[in-house]
Amino acid sequence: MAELHRPDLVRTAPPLPAARRVPLLSIGAVLVVLTNAVIFVVPPLLPVIATHYHLVTLAQTTWVYTALTLGGGAGFILLPRLADLYGDRNASVLASAFLTLGALIPAVGNSYPSLLAGCLVMGFGGAAQLLPLGFLRRNLGERGITAGVAVLVIATGVGIVVGMIGGGLIVQNLSLRSFFFILTAAFAVTTVASYATIPHTPPAEPSGRVGVVGTVWMIGWVAAILLTLTQGLVWGAGALIPLALGVAGGILWLRVERKSASAVFDVSLMKTPLVTAACVCIALFAAVNSAYLLLVSDYAQVVPATLRPADAYGLGLSALQTGWLMVPFAVTFLLGGAIADRPAANGRGASMFVAGALVSAAGLAWLALAHDQQWQYLVGAAVMGLGCSIGYAAGFAIAQRAVPEEKAGMAAGVAGTFMAVGFAVGTALISADLSVSVTPVRGTGEEVATADLYGSGYWIAAVVALLVLATLVVSRARARRRLA
Known part of the structure; x- marks a missing residue:
């Protein structure tokens, strides 16, 4: 397959002194870790949220996740583009300020409406996770793309596990309101650090407009x-x-x-077969990622003793224990970015997509067949972290290398929007699967999915992973037609 690799589009910026690179990389990692942790702290907190705000229906509870998702969809579109047009420091400070305000609203309001408003604002600010792709590329010279993608992928894996473990710790030790005050303080410090650390340079695309x-x-x-x-x-x-x-x-x-x-995104970018394929693949890997996380967190926290003996399943873990079960996911997420970096830079991104898809499908097939023991989840987590990170690293690297430096934010926004849709698709698929058949939880009036639906859920996610291969076949066919 012909890859899009345009060195002439990669403008080399004067590299920062070594003493300033570490703080810049660090603030990039902090932005990614915190924003992903906020997203993945929500699932363990949903029971606490329902109790604290006296929510009685599924619709009310799921609106918390919906508000974060809708805010993120808007942020992924707008914030990276603002970085191109108005400067990286300004966009990063703005994003961090939205995160701070979003956490402060439910901390002060302490009501369900204020929680939804805060989640919407935090979701918008959560697009801060894409901004390091731009400001690292524009400040670290020719290695900026590699550094930006590595920070995004590695810190995403860490943020997912930090969020899940953090959610469990909060459930056990903190009140919900205390959590939001702590989160406000953390985001406020990040806002100040963004202003102090990210260089104030002229906008990359000063003549452009939104x-x-x-x-x-x-x-x-x-x-x-x-x-x-x-x-x-x-x-x-x-x-x-x-x-x-x-x-x-x-x-x-x-x-x-x-x-x-004054297009939001350069549509000509999406006409390039490989870039279109890369964005679709990012969405598919995001769908696989979210499906896997939902299946694990649901199954692991079901207590077998609360079900009828004929229907009993689950590991009976707490939210915190479930988070620890995900640690191998974060560890191998570190490796995947390093594995995919050089091949993607050398025009072999398609082969990395194939590798990531096959590894992910293998991990999901393993869990479809073996998911009733903790050690089986540890193995599955390690395989899934590796497969997903390879796919993400290849996709974001291809999108970045397809545009000149002044449009780095736009490329990040395109890929990030596909990622947001992919996460929502994966969640919707597995939520639908786990709703097909339910069994009652004794003494509570609640219901959980029947045991067999988890196996089918993993197989569904495996099929989604293999759709990456179909996407590459279509992309190859498009490229041949364009050359004919």
Whole structure:
């Protein structure tokens, strides 16, 4: 397969002195770890949130996750582009300020409406995880792309595990309100550190501008699709309405953006077969990632003694113990980025997608067959961390190398938007699977999925991983037609 590798588009910036590189890399890692930790701290906290705010329905509880997802969809579109147009420091400080405000709202308000408002704001600021791709590339010279992708991938894996373990610690030791005050303080410190650490340089694309209509339009159709994926089970057939509006709005938006003088994203970038394939692959790996995490966290925390003997399953772990079960995932996430870096830089990104997909599918097949012992999850976590990180590293590297330095934020935003949709798709698929058949929890009135649905859920996720291979076949066919 022909790869897109354009050294002429990689403008080399004057590298920073060595003494300033470590702080810059560190603040990049902090932004990624914190934003991912916030997302993955939510699942262990959902029971505590339901009790604290006296929520009685599934619809109310899932709106917490939906608010984070919708805010993230808007942030992924807008914040990386603002970094291109108004400077990396300004965008990073703005994102950190949104995170601080988002945590402060539920801490002060201490009510369910304030929680939803805070999650929406924090979700928007969560796009800060994409900003290191831009400011590391623009400040570390020719190695900036490699450094940015490595920080994003490695810190994402760490952030996922930190969030899950942190959620368990909060459940056991802290009140919900105390947690939000601590989170506010952490984000406030990050805001100050971003201002002090990230160099204030002229905007990478000073003559560009954000098309207001196109941006709002894109946020609208992406939000409609994300809303369907996160609330579909609750709304039933009614969810088809925002889905139809989102798909139709996206198609019309794409046609209009092709002729726009101030396009949100450079549509010509997406015409490149490999870049389109890379973004689709990122979405598929994100779907696999979220499906895997949901299946593990659900199964591990079911207490066998609370079910009828004929239906009993689960590991009976606490939220904290479930988080520790994910540590191998973070460890191998560190390795995957290093493995994919050089091949992706040398034009062999497609081979890394194949490797990541096959490794992920193997890990999911293992868990489909063996998921009733803790050691089996430790093995599965290690395999999944490796496969997902290889795929993410290859995808983000390809997207970055397809654009000049002044559009690094735009490329990160495109890839990040696909990632957000992929996470929502994976969650929706597994939520639907685990809702097909339920069994009652004795003495509570609650219900959990029947045991066989976890095996089918892992097989569904394995099929999603293998769709990466189909995506590459289609991309190869497109490239041949263009050359014919």
